[in-house]
Amino acid sequence: MKHFTSVKDVTNISALVEEVLFLKQQPYAFKHLGENKVLGLIFMNPSLRTRLSTQRASMNLGMNVIVMDINKEGWKLESREGAVMDGDAAEHVKDAVAVMGQYCDIIGIRSFPSLENREDDYAENVLNQFIRYAGVPIVSLESTTLHPLQSLADLVTIQEYKKTPKPKVVLTWAPHPKALPQAVPNSFAEWMCNAEVDLVITHPEGYELDEKYTWNATIEYDQKKAFEGAEFIYAKNWSSYKQYGKILSKDRNWTVSADKMKLTNEAYFMHCLPVRRNVVVDDEVIDSPQSIVIKQAANRLWAAQAVLKKILEHT
Ligand SMILES: NCCC[C@H](NC(=O)CCC(=O)O)C(=O)O
Numbered sequence: 353m354k355h356f357t358s359v360k361d362v363t364n365i366s367a368l369v370e371e372v373l374f375l376k377q378q379p380y381a382f383k384h385l386g387e388n389k390v391l392g393l394i395f396m397n398p399s400l401r402t403r404l405s406t407q408r409a410s411m412n413l414g415m416n417v418i419v420m421d422i423n424k425e426g427w428k429l430e431s432r433e434g435a436v437m438d439g440d441a442a443e444h445v446k447d448a449v450a451v452m453g454q455y456c457d458i459i460g461i462r463s464f465p466s467l468e469n470r471e472d473d474y475a476e477n478v479l480n481q482f483i484r485y486a487g488v489p490i491v492s493l494e495s496t497t498l499h500p501l502q503s504l505a506d507l508v509t510i511q512e513y514k515k516t517p518k519p520k521v522v523l524t525w526a527p528h529p530k531a532l533p534q535a536v537p538n539s540f541a542e543w544m545c546n547a548e549v550d551l552v553i554t555h556p557e558g559y560e561l562d563e564k565y566t567w568n569a570t571i572e573y574d575q576k577k578a579f580e581g582a583e584f585i586y587a588k589n590w591s592s593y594k595q596y597g598k599i600l601s602k603d604r605n606w607t608v609s610a611d612k613m614k615l616t617n618e619a620y621f622m623h624c625l626p627v628r629r630n631v632v633v634d635d636e637v638i639d640s641p642q643s644i645v646i647k648q649a650a651n652r653l654w655a656a657q658a659v660l661k662k663i664l665e666h667t
């Protein structure tokens with residue numbers, strides 16, 4: 353594997369899932385693979401799970417790791433091509449990235465969307481400049497449109513907990529006070545459309561995701577109908593893709609409640625975290641034995657380790 357920015361970078365998804373499960377059993381089987389190699393983790397936005405799990409994953413492979421919260425600790429960056437830099441920004445992304453590539457053997461980058469201009473966000477300018485100018489493999493730590501490390505961990509978690517060969521997996525929109533990116537649901541749908549699952553996506557009208565990620569999913573506007581017979585309920589808020597970045601609803605009738613979980617086939621509850629309790633999901637559900645959010649977060653470590661291993665083996 354050269355870069356890891358979407359499911360398209362994976363040649364054999366089931367082999368990668370097996371690799372994740374192997375590393376979960378034997379975390380230190382490749383403890384010398386990354387010796388004398390440095391992973392740089394660059395954050396343009398906050399993180400808990402991605403930062404800590406990827407850092408730990410690199411340690412398990414014997415790598416050294418440098419972490420930078422670039423907006424707080426670095427020079428203000430310009431990302432527009434050809435910009436006349438007489439404003440606030442002191443450094444262009446392409447110079448900063450080329451320099452980082454001199455110090456790191458692999459770079460991870462987190463860069464969220466502005467949610468102001470769909471065309472700009474979906475062009476993935478920051479991620480693509482990292483790929484273009486770093487000269488080293490790039491791992492997405494959640495880009496403007498996708499979160500592949502999360503989706504790989506999600507797929508592994510579903511593989512571990514499924515009760516039938518092709519489980520019904522429901523991605524449900526849930527309310528939230530803020531406008532959030534579409535990266536997690538886009539990426540989840542993209543990975544699930546390539547997996548042995550029956551994917552149903554439920555959301556209020558106007559929250560349709562980019563069809564390029566949902567081609568193999570059924571869209572059901574009635575949340576209760578969607579929940580019937582589900583083996584997994586994956587909750588997430590996102591802002592509108594059609595009316596780009598807008599909050600069209602804060603309807604608490606979409607909150608995942610214990611009553612709604614009763615419609616499912618004793619479904620497991622999943623969420624990528626961080627989660628707004630009693631807005632996205634009721635305490636009663638997330639604190640129930642059917643909630644696997646912590647196991648899901650734990651799998652982030654093994655997912656990151658498998659991806660780093662694949663890249664180290666390639667370089
Ligand atoms: N990496 C996991 C999700 C990150 C981000 N959530 C957030 O920004 C939540 C912020 C809040 O709840 O205030 C998102 O939805 O893409």
Ligand SMILES: NC(=O)OP(=O)(O)O
Pocket residue numbers: 398399400401402403494502624625626
């Ligand atoms: N799920 C996830 O990516 O969490 P963080 O934003 O805390 O990294």
